Amino acid sequence: MPLAPSFAAMLMTEDGVRIDAAHTPSRGAAELGIVLAHGFTGSLRERPTRRIAHVLSGFGGVVSFDFRGHGRSGGESTVGDLEILDLDAAVRHTRMIGYTRVAVVGFSMGAAVAVRHAGWHGQDGASGESAPRPGRPDAVVAVSAPARWYYRETRPMRQVHWAIEQPLGRWAARVGKRTRIRKGVWDPVPSAPHEAAAHISPTPLLVVHGDADDFFPLDHAHQIYGAAREPKELWIEPGYGHAESAATPALIRRIGEWVAAGP
Template identity: 90%
Template sequence: MSLAPSFAATLVTEDDVRIDAAHTPSRGPDDLGIVLAHGFTGSLRERPTRRIAHVLSGFGGVISFDFRGHGRSGGESTVGDLEILDLDAAVRHARAIGYSRVAAVGFSMGAAVAVRHAGWHGRDGGPDGRGPRRGGPDAVVAVSAPARWYYRGTRPMRQVHWAIEQPLGRWAARVGKRTRIRKGVWDPVPSAPHEAAAHIAPTPLLVVHGDADGFFPLDHAHQIYEAAREPKELWIEPGYGHAESAATPGLIRRIGEWAVVNT
């Protein structure tokens, strides 16, 4: 498959972190922008993300970006906390370059960030008490999202916590995945995705999860979905594993079709 061309951009967050981004022009509707948020240790330059951007560009222009501490972006990863500012910069950029409708599509950590960001833009400003904001997404898709923090119930998640919490783990993430992780603990602990989900309405929410996800079992998807108010949908995908690497073109096309209809 020949991947669609993309054009580099540099975004600046509200807290002055420079974010590496790319714009893949639409091969379909020219008024829909799709902001693509990768998972932990991912990057817009990795082939799974580029492949997803290509498929989604059949439904709208795609803004992909590297979260802080990842790839060529500045700063350090806070693993889902301040990353809402990175996503906010990407959504604002999509509107600034002319997209009148914007959907946020996140995978794994990016899905948690997308849910928290949409809750922040809800009518009541979400559980963190930041107050409501303008300019949020018109629809949100959360793929393979964790519902709650500190989950260690699977071996892959125990490995993720080792990478985050241990000096050797942070070194390995920096050297092996170009991911720079901030040391220390959250203070305060940010709202969990399931808490933020209750504040997203009336923005449409789609929760997508695989029954073969090795990181987060299905109860995470159900917890987010049950906490959210209408309009919302839940897709449980048979045989689907985790996040970008397991996503098939067929699933991504269905997500693109959903975004066209629900923005």
């Protein structure tokens, strides 16, 4: 089956970074927009991401984008910190083009950003704003998300940290994966996903994690889920590995059905 056509867009973040994006029109509910947030070193142009966008477009329109420092987007990757501004621009764009209900589906780093972004807006709402900001999502799905930063207990994550922290690693990521990573350390350290999860409610949260994930073991999913308040769901998927590359069409359809069902 051919992949659904998509239409290019260029977004601008609040801090002035150009974000490359694409809109796959809905083959399902006309009012539902789904923002697709890829993992570290991923891209909207990679085939796993495009296939996920195609499946999700059966439930609503899909806006996929490249985080800063990835692909054709500007800037440098901060590996989960300032990326909340990229996601915010994508959610706002999704509303601007006419979708009245917007869900975010994130994978790995994109899942951590999705949780942090929704928690950021949740804190805004708690501070007494009279109306939600346009960037606030109506639902969040976090697939293969890390719960905390600086995790190095698995071999793949030690390799990720090498790519982030070492000059040779950053060069390899730039040449091999078109990912430009900012030098230096976070200052200040951003809130961890499990901390942000406490502020997402009343936005519904779905946490999805595989029991064969070789990057982040299941305790990450349980930590995020345990910190979040209702409404929330936790799916532990037998045999599922990590993020986009391991996601089956059947799992993505189930996620699409959950999003389309609404609160």
